[in-house]
Amino acid sequence: MADKSSSSQKRTSRFLVEATLIVISLIWIIPTIGVLVTSFRHSQDIFSSGWWTILPHRDWVEVSEIRLDESVDVDAPITIGDVTVTFEELRQGVEDGNQKLIWFGNKRTRLVKVQELQWKMFDTQLTLENYTNVLSGIEVRFKDASGAEIVRQGNNLSVAFLNSVAVAVPATIIPILIAAFAAYGFAWMNFPGRKIFFIIVVALLVVPLQIALVPILQDYTRLNLNGTYLAIWLAHTGFGLPLAVYLLFNYIGTLPRETLEAAFIDGASHFTIFTRLILPLSVPALASFAIFQFLWVWNDYLVALVFLGDKNRVMTSALAAMVGEKGQDWHFLTSGAFLSMLLPLAVFFALQRYFVRGMMAGSIKS
Amino acid sequence: MNSSSSSSQKQTGILVWIAANTSRLLISLFVPIITFLILWQGFLFLRDSNAPQIVIVLVSILWGVGGVALLYFISNYIIESLPRAWTYRLQPFVFVGPALAILAWFLAIPTLRTLRLSFLNETGFQFAGLNNYIFALTDRIMLEAFRNNLLWMIFGTFFCLASGLLIAVLADRSPFEKIYKAIIFMPMAISFVGAGVIWKFVYAYKGEGVGIQEIGLLNAIVIALGGKSQAWLLTPPWNNFLLIVIMVWLQTGYAMVILSSAIKGIPSELLEAARVDGANEFQVFFGIMIPSIQSTLMAVGTTVLIFSLKLFDIVRVMTGGNNGTNVIANEFYIQQFTYGHSGRASAIAIILLIAVIPVMLYNLREFRERRAF
Amino acid sequence: MKTTIWRIALLVVIATMCLSACTAATEVPTQAAESSGSYLERAFAGEFDGTVVTMAGPFVDSDAVKFEESIKDFEEKTGIDIQYAGSKEFEASISISIDGGNAPDIADFPQPGLLETQVKKGKVVDLNTFLDMKKLQANYNQSWLDMATMEGPDGPIMAGVWGRVNGKSLVWYPKKAFDEAGYEVPETWDELIALSDQIAADGDTPWCIGIESGAATGWAATDWMEEIMLRTTSLENYDKWVTGELKFDSPEVRKAAETMSDLWFKEGYVYGGRQAIVTTSFGDSPKPMFENPPKCWLHKQGNFITSFFPEGLEAGVDYDFFYFPGIDTTYGEPVLVAGDIYAMFNDRPEVRAVMEYFTTGASVEGWVRAGGAISPHLDSNLDWYSNAVDRGVAEIILNATSVRFDGSDLMPGAVGSGSFWKSMTSYISDSIDLDTALKEIDAAWPQ
The missing domain is CATH 1.10.3720.10 (MetI-like)
Incomplete structure (x- = not known):
């Protein structure tokens, strides 16, 4: 008896857990689905109806139309069939049994549409055009001085994709490496100024990177470094280091002291302990920071724009240029946004398995 | 700080202190700078070359990541071949030095510069007090x-x-x-x-x-x-x-x-x-x-x-x-x-x-x- | 193990030295011998063959292609390679790169106010030092030259030359539906209001207005203010207003704002109503004109707006435009324009040559023919305009009784791209009243 009630209790609680999670996940994913759907729609449709209209729903469908005679005074109540209504009412639509009368356009059209409520199944008005355009570069067409039509293909994304990889991979690994060494140094080595330096590092967390753009650019100009990958790696390293040191210190600093002491007694040097013991132990922490740094670099636009310029365009710049001055080409923006999401998501799934063992200090210590 | 020094003579203590700190500073700065120089030249070369994009991308990833890893490896190697006391004094700076140097360059110094600018006027030429x-x-x-x-x-x-x-x-x-x-x-x-x-x-x-x-x-x-x-x-x-x-x-x-x-x-x-x-x-x-x-x-x-x-x-x-x-x-x-x-x-x-x-x-x-x- | 490491280190050091030697050797310090003639003539004589001039500007996408296409001829003839880089975040990136000492040789400013900030800091090369003023005066209206003269740290300088301009005082309408409905193009303000009333009486909203533009939200509203200022007060007052002598909180400006409010906030006059003006993007706002049936019928905007219209529409058939009529006839038929001014940051002979080239109509001919640009140069030709819209706009500018530049672009950034936009937006969305809005704009004016 007691067993049964506890197992049914368990079932209820499991049901509650799943239900809550499903609700939260739905809330989280619906905006994204909306944009995914939007990215397959034609640009005119995007602006004129909501994305959910591609789902099956009941809608008024035109079945016939009535053209009013010139003699009908549209400013006075109008009689159509057995109803008499004003223009304003007709404009909003007048329901008459299972039919609806609705005025088309303004008074001058003298046109009334008769609509019926019908089921609309999946809307077929979807297109891959947005994606092909974004992938292959948007065509620019115009006539040149002699009247001949010129067609120029815009930049395609493959070069930009490679550039983004070349920027993001080292700009993720380098700061992690440097930060891991520093975090170990702060946590397990004794040296003068340790606390002060650490406080400075943590305080720099809050410095907005925009204040550094101009001075760094001046230095880069002097060093003739603008437009190189090195320039942007260093910049991302510098801007990402405080968080990296802070997070990794949090983890490395609370690894069990006994493990390290045992290694010291065996005569291992700091360097050996770090590379052989600490790094493997910190994989979850390194992996989660790697994800965030990668995402940040991948989605960065400003730093790339300033230090990399036009020559080695990354995905974000290429997308921004493609969307053009118009800025409101939602069909390109949405499809571009989805394309640029693919790699970060792949990285997340690849690194996800490292999260299982627990990342942070509290876990092992307590 | 100089407690590790067994010498009771103050002068030697000061000398060691100065030497230790100078070399700490040098280690913190020198090693990253050498690495930077090497990487830098490599990149100027890469930027101006006309190799296929994919080759440039692969080479630069290896060059960059490998270069940084090598930095730690070599500098640690040098430090560990020093006398024990000096290894003890300097090794922490092999670990934290590069991070500190980069942070100083990319965030700390710009912050100080910002502090100065915050007391200047619009164009950055005249003192504006607390305005x-x-x-x-x-x-x-x-x-x-x-x-x-x-x-x-x-x-x-x-x-x-x-x-x-x-x-x-x-x-x-x-x-x-x-x-x-x-x-x-x-x-x-x-x-x-x-x-x-x-x-x-x-x-x-x-x-x-x-x-x-x-x-x-x-x-x-x-x-x-x-x-x-x-x-x-x-x-x-x-x-x-x-x-x-x-x-x-x-x-x-x-x-x-x-x-x-x-x-x-x-x-x-x-x-x-x-x-x-x-x-x-x-x-x-x-x-x-x-x-x-x-x-x-x-x-x-x-x-x-x-x-x-x-x-x-x-x-x-x-x-x-x-x-x-x-x-x-x-x-x-x-x-x-x-x-x-x-x-x-x-x-x-x-x-x-x-x-x-x-x-x-x-x-x-x-x-x-x-x-x- | 040890030896391997040392060998690697040695190799790396050697490689570095070798590489630095290589880079040092590639620098070319040699300078061609002096010769006579203007820089442009010398360029065409091939003197600067093989040199590179870098350019930065805000136009990307099709505009960038058209620009590159229009300078191709020059590049082929002179051998100067003009490398243009366009960026959407031009406003921010140009000031960063100038401050960072990495300025392009030439930059294209869509807002003279932005250029003025750089002139004040003494970063811009004075074109008076090498351009022939007589030639300039012969090829530009004086007002363009006046607008290009700005106050530097050492007195006034010629800060740039005008490349292409846009006409703003245009009202667009869906021609096909417009004609079918039997509406007629208004020629006076009263006719415009009568037409609006007519459309409203017919059950539609006459105007499509949207001022949302991300971080630049509000600029479309400032254009309207400028148009109405030009039509309700004297040119002197407009000029004073732009320089800050005439306050926003003055009867003239207030009157303009009220005239605008009368039209914008009138029940049933604007598609979507007052709040929708602020939430509708300026580029999306004309789109309801081209739905079937049109949801709104009139849209005031510069000639660049046609690139925001739905694809496949034909100028003169599906849409057309008319001149935004004058309000008070004593002030004639003014036209509001905007444009791109090219400024020079690095003084080298080949850059001088390119700048001189930009003072000629030939430099934009290709762009004009391709559509989307209007030339301010007097040696340009109306025949170049391949479509009726561009030609019509050029004609409107030529026929105008007066031409004035977009005021907010001339005002200092803190007002022209700041409080003027923001306070108008707040006013239109009904978060603050007109009094507060005008006072706040005045308060932001740099002392």
């Missing part, structure tokens, strides 16, 4: 920005942590954990421009009139429930909360990932023991889980808090800071890059820096309590 600070602390738009940042810090951080924790705890008990986590995490992979587009389709308002069909999800729901469509982003202070929702949507994935790992790290015996003792799930959660992951919670809270303080992309993309949604970082950006008023922009940045000091102090106290230092 920039007076502006930053009294202007109506700035005060509005401070109020909004407070909202962001309190509500943004709280909801990020709360929802991240809730999902982490619940997902831990579900067989579909990975799916849920991937869904919650997904927004993090979206750029701010992308996120801006996504939420424009939620908050869009097309106005009132005959035949206007809303394309915004929120308005569609309101209309379906029999309400009237609203211009969501125009009514302060509620529009701030709608923008905070975007940040929560974006950042909960971060909190969830880290908190979830911390929860998984709690020894299961600890939880089982409590359950056997008759504790209910709430008692287990508040009595055992929360204390166990406290340091993680604080780390995540700190980073989210700082993120919400520095945040400006969401505001810039969604409302441009109009209609009472301005935040400090956006005002900084506008002053610096649109108005070209570096003095005011610098003062704002410095205030931002000062605003976060309490959080930092709290963090350091925590570290001390955990005897991390």
Whole structure:
């Protein structure tokens, strides 16, 4: 008896857990689905109806139309069939049994549409055009001085994709490496100024990177470094280091002291302990920071724009240029946004398995 | 500091002290600089070469990552071949030196420069006293920005942590954990421009009139429930909360990932023991889980808090800071890059820096309590 | 193990030295011998063959292609390679790169106010030092030259030359539906209001207005203010207003704002209503004109707006435009324009040659023919305009009784790209009243 009630209790609680999670996940994913759907729609449709209209729903469908005679005074109540209504009412639509009368356009059209409520199944008005355009570069067409039509293909994304990889991979690994060494140094080595330096590092967390753009650019100009990958790696390293040191210190600093002491007694040097013991132990922490740094670099636009310029365009710049001055080409923006999401998501799934063992200090210590 | 020196003679002590610190400084600076020089030349070469893009990309990745790894390897090798006492003195700087050098170059020195600029006028030529600070602390738009940042810090951080924790705890008990986590995490992979587009389709308002069909999800729901469509982003202070929702949507994935790992790290015996003792799930959660992951919670809270303080992309993309949604970082950006008023922009940045000091102090106290230092 | 490491280290050091030697050797310090003639003539004589001039500007996408296409001829003839880089965040990135000492040789400013900030800091090369003023005066209206003269740290300088211009005082309408409905193009303000009333009486909203533009939200509203200022007060007052002598909180400006409010906030006049003006993007706002049936009928915007119209529409058939009529006839038929001014940051002979080239109509001919640009040069030809819209706009500018530049672009950034946009937006969304808005704009004016 007691067993049964506890197992049914368990079932209820499991049901509650799943239900809550499903609700939260739905809330989280619906905006994204909306944009995914939007990215397959034609640009005119995007602006004129909501994305959910591609789902099956009941809608008024035109079945016939009535053209009013010139003699009908549209400013006075109008009689159509057995109803008499004003223009304003007709404009909003007048329901008459299972039919609806609705005025088309303004008074001058003298046109009334008769609509019926019908089921609309999946809307077929979807297109891959947005994606092909974004992938292959948007065509620019115009006539040149002699009247001949010129067609120029815009930049395609493959070069930009490679550039983004070349920027993001080292700009993720380098700061992690440097930060891991520093975090170990702060946590397990004794040296003068340790606390002060650490406080400075943590305080720099809050410095907005925009204040550094101009001075760094001046230095880069002097060093003739603008437009190189090195320039942007260093910049991302510098801007990402405080968080990296802070997070990794949090983890490395609370690894069990006994493990390290045992290694010291065996005569291992700091360097050996770090590379052989600490790094493997910190994989979850390194992996989660790697994800965030990668995402940040991948989605960065400003730093790339300033230090990399036009020559080695990354995905974000290429997308921004493609969307053009118009800025409101939602069909390109949405499809571009989805394309640029693919790699970060792949990285997340690849690194996800490292999260299982627990990342942070509290876990092992307590 | 010179306690390790066995010499009782003061002079030798001072000499060692000077030598040690000079070489520490040298190690901190010299090694990164050599690496930098090597990498630098390699990149000038790469930038000007005409090899196929894919080759350049691969070579530069190897060159960059390998170069940095080599830096530590070689400098450590050199230090370890020194006498033991010197190895002991210098090795920490092999570890922390490069990080300190880079931070000094990329953040610390620009911060000092900003501090100087904050006392200068618009063009950066004349001394302006405290004028920039007076502006930053009294202007109506700035005060509005401070109020909004407070909202962001309190509500943004709280909801990020709360929802991240809730999902982490619940997902831990579900067989579909990975799916849920991937869904919650997904927004993090979206750029701010992308996120801006996504939420424009939620908050869009097309106005009132005959035949206007809303394309915004929120308005569609309101209309379906029999309400009237609203211009969501125009009514302060509620529009701030709608923008905070975007940040929560974006950042909960971060909190969830880290908190979830911390929860998984709690020894299961600890939880089982409590359950056997008759504790209910709430008692287990508040009595055992929360204390166990406290340091993680604080780390995540700190980073989210700082993120919400520095945040400006969401505001810039969604409302441009109009209609009472301005935040400090956006005002900084506008002053610096649109108005070209570096003095005011610098003062704002410095205030931002000062605003976060309490959080930092709290963090350091925590570290001390955990005897991390 | 040890030896391997040392060998690697040695190799790396040697490689570095070798590479630095290589880079040093590639620098070319040699300078061609002096010769006579203007820089442009010398360029065409091939003197600067093989040199590179870098350019930065805000136009990307099709505009960038058209620009590159229009300078191709020059590049082929002179051998100067003009490398143009366009960026959407031009406003921010140009000030960063100038401050960072990495300025392009030439930059294209869509807002003279932005250029003025750089002139004040003394970063811009004075074109008076090498351009022939007589030739300039012969090829530009004096007002363009006046607008290009700006106050530097050492007195006034010629800060740039005008490349292409846009006409703003245009009202677009869906021609096909417009004609079918039997509406007629208005020629006076009263006729325009009568037409609006007519459309409203017919059950539609006459105007499509949207001022949302991300971080630049509000600029479309400032254009309207400028148009109405030009039509309700004297040119002297307009000029004073632009320089800050005439306050926003003055009867003239207030009157303009009220005239605008009368039209914008009138029940049933604007598609979507007052709040929708602020939430509708300026680029999306004309789209309801081209739905079937049109939801709104009139849209005031510069000639660049045609690139925001739905694809496949034909100028003169599906849409057309008319001149935004004068309000008070004593002020004639003014036209509001905007344009791109090219400024020079690095003084080298080949850059001088390119700048001189930009003072000639030939430099934009290709762009004009391709559509989307209007030449301010007097030696340009109306025949170049391949489509009726561009030619019509050029004619409107030529026929105008007065031409004035977009005021907000001339005002200092803190006002022209700041409080003027923001306060108008707040006013239109009904968060603050007109009094507060005007006072706030005045308060932001740099002391």
